[in-house]
Amino acid sequence: xxxxxxxxxxxxxxxxxxxxxxxxxxxxxxxxxxxxxxxxxxxxxxxxxxxxxxxxxxxxxxxxxxxxxxxxxxxxxxxxxxxxxxxxxxxx
Numbered sequence: 001x002x003x004x005x006x007x008x009x010x011x012x013x014x015x016x017x018x019x020x021x022x023x024x025x026x027x028x029x030x031x032x033x034x035x036x037x038x039x040x041x042x043x044x045x046x047x048x049x050x051x052x053x054x055x056x057x058x059x060x061x062x063x064x065x066x067x068x069x070x071x072x073x074x075x076x077x078x079x080x081x082x083x084x085x086x087x088x089x090x091x092x
Contacts, residue, residue: 064072 059074061074066072
């Protein structure tokens with residue numbers, strides 16, 4: 001007598017679980033493809049807009065009265081550290 005094989009014979013056409021598995025794989029591939037495409041398009045738009053970005057405009061010249069009675073201009077701080085302007089809009 002010959003050797004016994006324990007291998008199951010291959011099914012033709014597969015079963016329902018096999019079909020669901022393949023459907024999930026196809027959906028995953030579509031989702032990954034769509035996300036990759038959106039990422040590629042978004043990166044291209046970001047690079048395109050970044051290449052044409054204009055530098056910020058300089059601040060207009062102005063004079064302010066300090067609480068000490070001295071006049072402060074923006075030119076006093078030119079070339080020094082950053083100037084932060086704060087306006088409180090809650091009054092009124």
